[in-house]
Every structure is written in structure tokens, then in C-alpha cells.
Amino acid sequence: MTETLYSWASRSPMPLDQVVKASPIQQANALLYSPQACHLAQVQDDGKFCGSDGQPLDLSHYFEARIFSETCELRWLNENQGNGFLVILADEDLKLNSETFSLKTTTLNSHLNQTYLLWGKAVPQVKPKEGWQRLAEARIGKLDVPLSQSLKKDQRVSLHSREYLAEVDKFGNVVVIEERLVKLEV
Amino acid sequence: MHSDWHVGSGTGRAELDSIVQRDADDLPYLPAKTLTGILRDGCEQVAQALDSGMTGQWNDWLKVLFGDQPALATTPLEDEPRPAIVSIHSAHLDENLRQSLKQKQKLRTAIAFMKPGVAIDPESGCALNKYLRFEEMVRQGAVLTAEAQLDFSDAYPDLSPDEYLPFVQGLLTAGAKMVQRLGGKRRRGNGRCEIELDWGQTGDPLTWLKDNYDQVPAVPKLHSENCAVSLNDNSLNADGTWVTVPLTLTTQSPLVLPARTVGNLVECLDYIPGRYLLRYLHKKLGVYVNISQAIASNALILTNATREIDNQPGRPTPFCLFGEKLDGGLSKGRNVYNRFQEADPQGIQLKGERGGYLGPWTDNALPAYKKVDLALYTHNTINDEIQRPSAEVGGLYSYEAIPAGLTFQAELRLSATVQQKLSEKVNNWQDLLVGETRIGQSKKDQYGGVEITVGSPANSSNTQAGKSQDNSSDNHLYVWFLSDVLMRGDRLNPTLNPDDFTQALEKELGVRLKLRETPNCFSMMLRQRRTESWQVRWGLPRPSLLGWQAGSCLAYEIEGNLDPEKLQQVAIRGIGDRRAEGYGQLSFNDPLLTDKQLSSKQRNSDLDKSQQPNSNVVLLSKNSNTQTTNKVPNDVFKYARIIEKAAWREAIQTKALALAEGPETRQSVLGITINGEDSCPPMSQLGGLRSVLGKLRKREDPNAVSTWINALKQVDNRQEKWPGKSLDQIKQLVTDTNQIWQILNLDYKTLTLTDSGTAKLQANLWAEAVRTLVDAMIRAHKRDLEKAQTTKNP
Numbered sequence: 001m002t003e004t005l006y007s008w009a010s011r012s013p014m015p016l017d018q019v020v021k022a023s024p025i026q027q028a029n030a031l032l033y034s035p036q037a038c039h040l041a042q043v044q045d046d047g048k049f050c051g052s053d054g055q056p057l058d059l060s061h062y063f064e065a066r067i068f069s070e071t072c073e074l075r076w077l078n079e080n081q082g083n084g085f086l087v088i089l090a091d092e093d094l095k096l097n098s099e100t101f102s103l104k105t106t107t108l109n110s111h112l113n114q115t116y117l118l119w120g121k122a123v124p125q126v127k128p129k130e131g132w133q134r135l136a137e138a139r140i141g142k143l144d145v146p147l148s149q150s151l152k153k154d155q156r157v158s159l160h161s162r163e164y165l166a167e168v169d170k171f172g173n174v175v176v177i178e179e180r181l182v183k184l185e186v
Numbered sequence: 187m188h189s190d191w192h193v194g195s196g197t198g199r200a201e202l203d204s205i206v207q208r209d210a211d212d213l214p215y216l217p218a219k220t221l222t223g224i225l226r227d228g229c230e231q232v233a234q235a236l237d238s239g240m241t242g243q244w245n246d247w248l249k250v251l252f253g254d255q256p257a258l259a260t261t262p263l264e265d266e267p268r269p270a271i272v273s274i275h276s277a278h279l280d281e282n283l284r285q286s287l288k289q290k291q292k293l294r295t296a297i298a299f300m301k302p303g304v305a306i307d308p309e310s311g312c313a314l315n316k317y318l319r320f321e322e323m324v325r326q327g328a329v330l331t332a333e334a335q336l337d338f339s340d341a342y343p344d345l346s347p348d349e350y351l352p353f354v355q356g357l358l359t360a361g362a363k364m365v366q367r368l369g370g371k372r373r374r375g376n377g378r379c380e381i382e383l384d385w386g387q388t389g390d391p392l393t394w395l396k397d398n399y400d401q402v403p404a405v406p407k408l409h410s411e412n413c414a415v416s417l418n419d420n421s422l423n424a425d426g427t428w429v430t431v432p433l434t435l436t437t438q439s440p441l442v443l444p445a446r447t448v449g450n451l452v453e454c455l456d457y458i459p460g461r462y463l464l465r466y467l468h469k470k471l472g473v474y475v476n477i478s479q480a481i482a483s484n485a486l487i488l489t490n491a492t493r494e495i496d497n498q499p500g501r502p503t504p505f506c507l508f509g510e511k512l513d514g515g516l517s518k519g520r521n522v523y524n525r526f527q528e529a530d531p532q533g534i535q536l537k538g539e540r541g542g543y544l545g546p547w548t549d550n551a552l553p554a555y556k557k558v559d560l561a562l563y564t565h566n567t568i569n570d571e572i573q574r575p576s577a578e579v580g581g582l583y584s585y586e587a588i589p590a591g592l593t594f595q596a597e598l599r600l601s602a603t604v605q606q607k608l609s610e611k612v613n614n615w616q617d618l619l620v621g622e623t624r625i626g627q628s629k630k631d632q633y634g635g636v637e638i639t640v641g642s643p644a645n646s647s648n649t650q651a652g653k654s655q656d657n658s659s660d661n662h663l664y665v666w667f668l669s670d671v672l673m674r675g676d677r678l679n680p681t682l683n684p685d686d687f688t689q690a691l692e693k694e695l696g697v698r699l700k701l702r703e704t705p706n707c708f709s710m711m712l713r714q715r716r717t718e719s720w721q722v723r724w725g726l727p728r729p730s731l732l733g734w735q736a737g738s739c740l741a742y743e744i745e746g747n748l749d750p751e752k753l754q755q756v757a758i759r760g761i762g763d764r765r766a767e768g769y770g771q772l773s774f775n776d777p778l779l780t781d782k783q784l785s786s787k788q789r790n791s792d793l794d795k796s797q798q799p800n801s802n803v804v805l806l807s808k809n810s811n812t813q814t815t816n817k818v819p820n821d822v823f824k825y826a827r828i829i830e831k832a833a834w835r836e837a838i839q840t841k842a843l844a845l846a847e848g849p850e851t852r853q854s855v856l857g858i859t860i861n862g863e864d865s866c867p868p869m870s871q872l873g874g875l876r877s878v879l880g881k882l883r884k885r886e887d888p889n890a891v892s893t894w895i896n897a898l899k900q901v902d903n904r905q906e907k908w909p910g911k912s913l914d915q916i917k918q919l920v921t922d923t924n925q926i927w928q929i930l931n932l933d934y935k936t937l938t939l940t941d942s943g944t945a946k947l948q949a950n951l952w953a954e955a956v957r958t959l960v961d962a963m964i965r966a967h968k969r970d971l972e973k974a975q976t977t978k979n980p
Contacts, residue, residue, distance in 0.1 A: 007676075007677050009676060009677075035415060035478060035481075035723070036723060036724075037723070037724055038721070038724045038726055038728070060416045060417055061415060061416065061417070062417075063417060063482070075677070075678040075679075076678075077674065077678050078417050078482075081417060081483075082416075082417035085678070087676075087677050087678045089677065104676065119726070120262060121262045123262055123264060134264070135262075136262035136263060136264045137256075137262055137263075138254075138256035138257075138259030138261075138262065138263045138267065139256040139257075139267065140266060140725050140726060141263065141264060141265055141266030141267070141725060142264040142265075142266075178677065178679060179679075
């Protein structure tokens with residue numbers, strides 16, 4: 001059985017605060033990288049990125065973002081003065097506007113579901129903002145995670161991803177050609 | 187050190203089961219990790235005493251000074267671990283002593299000795315079978331000095347020194363007083379020591395502590411560093427011209443730059459990635475120009491520092507080079523093939539060259555080649571409860587490290603805008619970069635000391651990056667990766683597809699590139715490498731960096747007109763991601779890759795001649811500094827004498843045994859011979875000589891041996907038993923104080939450290955030398971006699 005990986009790249013660069021508006025993504029989480037910190041953020045319906053304090057984040061510091069939901073993943077990388085191309089990955093055709101995006105499909109052999117364990121265990125005494133949970137570990141300190149499920153003491157959170165396998169040469173060798181982040185789960 | 191000590195390296199050697207750790211000069215030292223750990227332990231005791239328990243403000247201050255220990259935490263902690271502000275480096279012997287010992291192998295060996303030990307069966311009280319062991323011990327009396335820093339400015343910049351310093355000094359001084367023993371077997375009498383902290387002219391911190399210990403200030407809050415940078419600012423652009431500043435880095439202590447961690451071993455890189463120096467750059471130039479901004483705009487590049495070869499940064503060996511497996515290769519300096527230009531020599535097995543660095547191209551000869559031989563250091567974490575290393579708190583772990591004393595070179599490249607901004611603020615801004623810093627893992631103690639010096643800035647065209655692309659060879663383009671290259675594919679994913687690299691290069695150069703097709707030769711030699719690293723500021727690991735390894739190379743055919751200006755720009759600015767950190771450096775059309783007859787070339791072998799040892803021997807003196815002597819403190823002088831004496835004893839023993847082996851020497855020195863199956867004189871007489879020699883103690887004492895000989899001569903019956911003039915010969919040996927030294931003929935130059943050493947030791951060790959020689963000769967004589975008797979009467 002073959003599968004298809006759909007990927008769209010924006011035809012022109014755009015700043016980070018426009019990428020959510022330009023895409024059909026809803027109810028998503030984001031991994032944001034700045035020189036100062038690596039943040040997990042919640043993407044709201046109006047396209048704003050919120051931190052664990054509930055406040056919108058200042059997006060001008062971030063040089064790379066991976067925004068993910070169960071349907072698709074958005075990637076953005078700063079190329080020039082805060083502008084970069086947007087790439088969208090999905091398992092199904094999202095019917096995006098071809099004037100804004102160019103579509104590329106890749107034939108796959110299959111996919112694998114993977115799970116990464118996040119650093120830290122739940123600390124119960126702290127009551128964070130709605131929709132967030134706090135993990136902590138002596139080695140790194142605290143890590144706030146956007147998660148609506150409630151956590152019990154010492155429970156851990158995992159990040160689910162999907163690895164796509166495809167043939168890469170004429171000899172039939174199959175490798176992981178792509179990986180998409182899916183969701184955070186207890 | 188008041189008793190013999192042993193800080194083990196975790197390994198053994200030959201007959202020794204456990205050897206002591208030695209530094210780059212092959213001398214024992216106290217590793218910073220040992221010192222810090224033992225001082226922390228002392229301070230913990232003081233803090234617990236002052237707080238009357240395990241918690242309280244003094245205990246908190248202890249964590250501020252020495253940092254948190256996340257490995258010991260039993261519950262998740264929301265606060266990130268505090269860094270240590272006390273930074274203690276390794277303690278070494280006196281500099282003058284080290285310099286003198288450097289040139290004398292025998293004395294370096296004599297500083298330590300072999301100590302046997304055995305385990306006792308608790309039930310029988312007897313030695314356990316198979317439990318005999320030999321440990322190396324360093325002789326007592328050593329004085330070792332370490333540098334230490336107390337720097338609040340990074341983590342707690344708002345603290346006022348007047349308020350906290352006396353308390354900190356008090357705690358550390360009291361902690362140092364608590365330390366009485368360190369190193370291995372310290373509960374068996376070894377490693378008894380005293381630590382003194384030199385605070386300069388500040389009075390006695392202990393007296394101060396005694397009066398003020400109950401007014402301890404509150405523990406400060408950790409300051410979070412702010413380095414906000416806006417990507418939308420374009421004031422620093424990377425335009426056409428670049429300025430290059432060559433940086434020379436000399437390692438002052440070993441460097442641990444983690445490549446990956448395998449079990450409890452941290453493997454180390456053999457170069458210094460540019461990213462390790464960015465913090466230093468921020469500190470030195472950050473006041474004058476926004477470094478973060480310059481990095482974000484790609485207007486600043488710090489290349490990787492690689493081993494210096496002929497005053498230039500070494501270049502990673504290109505993978506297109508192959509050496510003859512049996513008799514060739516870069517390390518041997520001959521029979522190296524450039525498989526981009528030369529076909530496979532049929533019938534000769536080739537092996538790809540990997541690792542190591544090459545010097546600049548020299549016509550008609552192979553370029554110089556150097557590798558970094560990484561050192562390995564083993565440490566442990568002691569579990570306080572059981573006072574031993576245990577897996578729960580970390581146990582044993584090893585660090586691979588770049589050794590101290592090596593020189594590396596890197597380049598700082600700045601775009602004209604950044605350079606202009608700097609020049610407006612400071613005239614000679616590059617001089618600001620001269621200094622010392624600490625980089626890599628465990629930099630607060632034992633590792634990471636680097637000294638940085640600066641060459642004169644050059645325009646981009648004069649540098650390594652600018653030179654190579656001059657000769658465009660027959661419409662071919664040869665690319666050599668001077669550092670790892672990270673690229674993104676069309677899904678913004680890290681790519682390892684060569685086509686993605688080709689496309690990116692085509693875009694930069696404005697030409698079409700096609701992989702060269704040549705029969706019997708390669709055109710693409712790529713390897714991939716994954717870099718895992720920890721982002722210190724994030725306090726988290728950073729995503730794996732996946733890219734092509736330095737040393738990869740490609741040969742293209744060009745379609746279209748190649749603009750040399752563009753080629754030079756790419757050579758300077760690099761390609762792909764994270765160029766400011768040293769990634770993405772390329773070299774084009776290097777003569778090494780275009781050379782068609784590399785296999786016929788050899789390396790000139792006169793490259794390493796500069797490393798001749800200094801023959802100017804300097805001795806240590808108690809009194810004066812002259813051309814041939816260095817004045818040292820009294821305790822250092824005393825220790826030098828201890829080492830000397832041990833080396834002399836060893837040399838006397840060895841020489842005496844060697845001399846005693848020959849029957850002719852025995853006859854010429856003592857006049858004793860073997861006649862058939864008989865000893866002349868008989869063994870009973872020789873027994874008498876040995877016994878009387880045992881009383882020989884000092885050169886000045888009334889000589890018991892002479893008296894014995896005189897008494898012997900009075901009795902004819904006995905005198906007759908001694909052949910010829912043997913009794914006179916022995917008398918001469920014990921009365922003429924020079925004779926023994928003439929017979930032994932030791933190499934005093936290699937055995938002496940102090941200016942008056944030879945004369946003093948000849949006086950001190952005279953009796954011992956005579957005893958040793960005569961004893962050895964009588965033993966050898968007896969052995970030969972027994973042999974003669976057995977041959978005759980088997």
C-alpha cells in the first residue's frame with residue numbers, strides 16, 4: 001500500500017505572525033526557537049501565539065518555528081530580516097490556494113508513529129493557566145507545556161510524531177525521509 | 187601535602203595496578219575536580235555547623251558558591267540549577283620545579299614510588315589470595331598551587347561585593363581548614379594535606395566570621411541574562427567587502443568539547459567550533475556593536491579553530507585522498523593518491539584518508555599533516571553516605587579532551603558595516619580580543635582554559651578563503667568542505683541530498699553545475715555527520731544538526747560563465763545554516779584537489795625539527811637567581827631535594843647491581859675472587875665485612891670498617907684468608923670519600939635538580955652508596971660461587 005505526503009511551500013517569504021493566517025491550521029501548538037530560549041507556545045484561533053502566562057508572545061525574536069496539529073505541520077525559518085518561506089506538511093490534500101503555495105507530493109512506502117518523552121515530571125502543587133501544565137526536573141528547571149489534559153503527580157508528557165518512509169534509490173533502499181510533529185499527550 | 191598521596195587516573199600500567207594522574211608535563215598534580223569536591227565537602231561541614239543542620243542560610247550560600255547538584259535531587263525542582271561562582275583550577279607543582287623536571291625523565295619518575303598492598307581476610311586475619319596489588323604514590327612534601335576565581339558578576343551582577351565578600355571568604359577559609367586529607371586511600375594515612383587560601387591583604391576571614399556569623403546576608407536571586415535581538419532590524423547588513431582577523435588559540439588546560447556521549451564517556455571534537463567563542467565575542471565587543479544583530483544578519487562569521495600548521499589554520503583532510511594501505515598515507519608522507527585526478531593503481535590496495543588536518547599547499551611536496559591526540563581523564567562522583575563513587579550520583583565517568591599546550595587558528599570575519607561601527611568606537615578594536623577565556627564542558631574547574639591572541643586584520647582577498655579560487659581549472663569547479671555544512675531542503679528539513687547542495691551553489695554562483703564525469707576517478711566524496719549539543723542559554727538540548735562532514739569534496743563541470751567575484755564571496759560567507767558558528771565554510775579549486783600527480787610527491791621531512799628540547803639546564807637555588815640557577819621558596823627546594831635523593835638512591839642501586847655482575851669489577855673494587863669452588867676470602871669473612879659495613883652511617887663518623895680491618899691485620903690467621911691487597915682496597919673504599927662516586931660514575935646532570943645538589947647528596951648518601959655497592963658485590967659473588975660449586979658437584 002502506498003501513501004502520499006503533501007507539502008506546500010509559500011511562493012513568497014512572510015513574517016512569522018502571518019504564517020498561521022496563511023494556513024488552514026487550527027488548535028495547534030508551536031515550538032519556537034530564539035537565541036535566548038526554546039519555547040512551547042499555544043496557537044489561538046486568531047493566529048496569536050500565547051505563552052504559559054497567557055500573554056501573546058513578541059515574535060520578532062524567533063528565528064525558527066514548527067507549528068503542529070494532528071492534521072498538519074507548519075515550518076518557518078527566518079531567511080532575511082524576519083521573513084521566511086512557509087512550508088506545510090500534511091497526510092491529505094488540504095486544497096490550498098495554488099497562487100500562494102506550490103504543492104509537491106511524495107510517494108511513500110509507509111509511515112511509523114514515534115513518541116518522544118519530554119523532560120520533567122508533573123508538579124501538582126502549581127496551578128498554571130488554563131490549557132497549560134508544568135513539568136519540572138532538577139537538571140533543567142521547569143518546562144511549561146500546552147496541554148488541556150490534567151496531569152497527576154510524577155506523570156510525564158510525550159510528543160508524538162510521524163516518520164515517513166520512502167524509497168531513495170533504484171536499489172530499493174527505504175529511509176525516513178521526513179518527520180512530522182503531531183501532538184502532545186500524557 | 188604532609189603524607190604520600192595518590193590521586194589516581196583510574197588506570198594501571200605494567201606492574202602497577204593504579205597509577206597517579208599526571209599533567210601535560212608528565213608530573214603529578216591535583217585535578218581541579220578533586221580540589222573542588224574536597225573543598226565543597228569541607229564547606230558543607232562548616233555550613234551545617236553554622237546552621238546547626240542540613241538546611242539554613244549558610245547551606246543556601248554553599249549552593250550559591252559551588253552551584254546546585256541536580257544529580258542529587260530527589261524531587262523535581264522548578265528552579266533551574268544555579269551555576270557555581272567559585273572556579274578552582276588544577277593545582278600544579280612550582281613553575282621552576284616543573285621547568286627543571288621537564289628535562290629530566292629520571293627525576294620525573296622518582297617523584298612517585300610503587301607501594302605494595304594486600305587485602306586481609308576479616309575472618310582469618312591473613313592476607314587474601316590474589317589480592318596483592320601495587321599502587322603508585324607521590325612522595326610527601328609537595329607544595330601545589332592552584333588559581334581560583336570568585337566571580338559574581340555573571341550570575342548575580344546586582345550584588346555589592348562589600349556585603350557578601352567577607353562571608354564568602356569566611357565560609358571558604360573555614361571549609362579549607364576542614365580539609366585534612368584528599369585523594370585515594372585517604373582513610374589509610376595517605377593524602378594528609380593542608381589547604382591555604384591566599385586572599386591578599388584582607389585580614390583573617392576566620393576572625394571576622396567568628397564575630398559576624400549570625401548576620402549572614404540573604405541569598406541573592408539568580409539573574410537571567412537578556413540578549414534580546416530583533417530580526418526585523420537591518421542596520422547591520424552583510425555587503426560585499428569583508429575584513430578578516432586571524433585568531434590564535436592556545437589551550438592552557440585540557441578542553442572538553444563534546445562530540446557525543448557514549449555511556450559514561452564524553453567523546454571530544456578535535457577542533458574548536460566557532461560557536462564556543464561567540465560568548466567571548468559578546469563580552470569583548472558587545473559594548474560597541476550588537477553582536478547578536480550582526481549574527482542574525484549574517485554579517486559576522488567565526489570559523490572553527492583547527493590545529494595550527496605553518497602559522498595557518500589546518501584544513502580537514504579531503505576525502506578524495508587515499509593512501510597506500512601498506513606503505514603510504516599522509517601520516518607517512520608518501521604514496522598518497524588524489525582520486526579526483528588519479529586512477530586506481532591496479533594491484534595496490536588503497537585506504538581512504540580520514541581525520542587529521544593539512545597545512546598549506548607546497549608545490550612538489552605533500553602538505554604538512556597533523557592530528558590532535560586526545561587525552562582521556564577519568565573522574566568520579568562520591569556518594570556522601572558511603573564515601574565512595576556510586577552509580578546513583580554519577581559514579582565513574584571519563585572525558586576525552588584536547589590536551590593543554592596546543593595551538594589552534596580561527597578567523598573572525600566581519601562585514602564592512604560591522605567593522606566600520608567598531609572602528610568608530612575604538613581605534614584598535616581587534617586588540618580587545620586578546621585575552622583568556624574558558625570554554626566547553628566543565629569549564630569552571632579543570633577544563634577549558636584558552637588564551638587568545640590576534641593577528642593583523644587582512645582584506646578578504648589575502649586570506650585563505652580568498653586565495654584558492656584564483657585558478658579556474660578548465661571549466662571545472664572543485665569544492666572542498668572546510669567545515670561541516672548544514673543545508674535545508676525544500677521542506678525546510680535538514681538535507682543530505684547532494685542535489686540540494688548543488689542547487690544552492692548554483693543559485694549563489696549564477697551558473698549551472700553538473701557533477702563531473704571522468705572514467706576511473708571519483709567526483710563526489712561526501713560523508714554525513716550528526717552533531718548533538720546542549721544549548722547553555724536554553725538549559726535544554728538543541729535539535730540535532732545533520733549535515734555533511736568537513737573534508738567532503740565534489741568536482742563539477744561548469745555550464746556558463748563563472749564570476750570569480752561571486753566565487754570569492756561564497757568562499758568568505760560560506761553556505762547553508764549557522765554560518766556565524768563556523769558551519770558552511772568552503773574552499774574552491776584548491777591546488778591539492780586539482781593536482782594530477784600527487785602520488786609521485788613526498789613530504790619534506792624537516793618539518794618537526796623545531797621541537798628540539800631546550801638544552802640550557804637550569805638548577806634550583808635557595809638563595810640567588812643567576813643564569814644557571816632559579817631562586818625558589820624553601821619548601822619547594824626541600825621537595826626538590828627529596829625527589830633528587832630518591833632518584834639518586836634508585837640510580838645507586840641500579841648501578842651497583844650492574845657493577846656487581848662482573849667478576850673482574852668485584853676483583854678490582856674489593857679484591858675478592860672465586861678460585862675453583864672456593865671463595866677468596868671465605869664467605870664467613872665476607873659475612874663479617876657485611877656486618878661491619880652495616881654500621882657505616884656517615885662520612886664523618888670514626889670509621890668502624892677501618893678499625894675492623896686493622897684488627898683483622900693483627901691476626902695472621904685471618905689476614906691470610908684475604909687475597910692480595912684486598913684489605914687495603916676495602917680500606918681505601920671506606921676512607922677515600924671520592925672513590926665510590928668514581929666507581930659508580932653516575933650521570934649527575936640528569937639526576938640533579940638543585941644547585942648544591944651533587945655535593946650535598948654525595949655527602950649524605952656516601953655511606954649508603956658504599957653499603958649498597960659492597961652488599962651487591964658480595965651477593966653477586968655468592969651467587970657465582972654457588973653456580974661454580976653446582977657445576978663441579980651436580
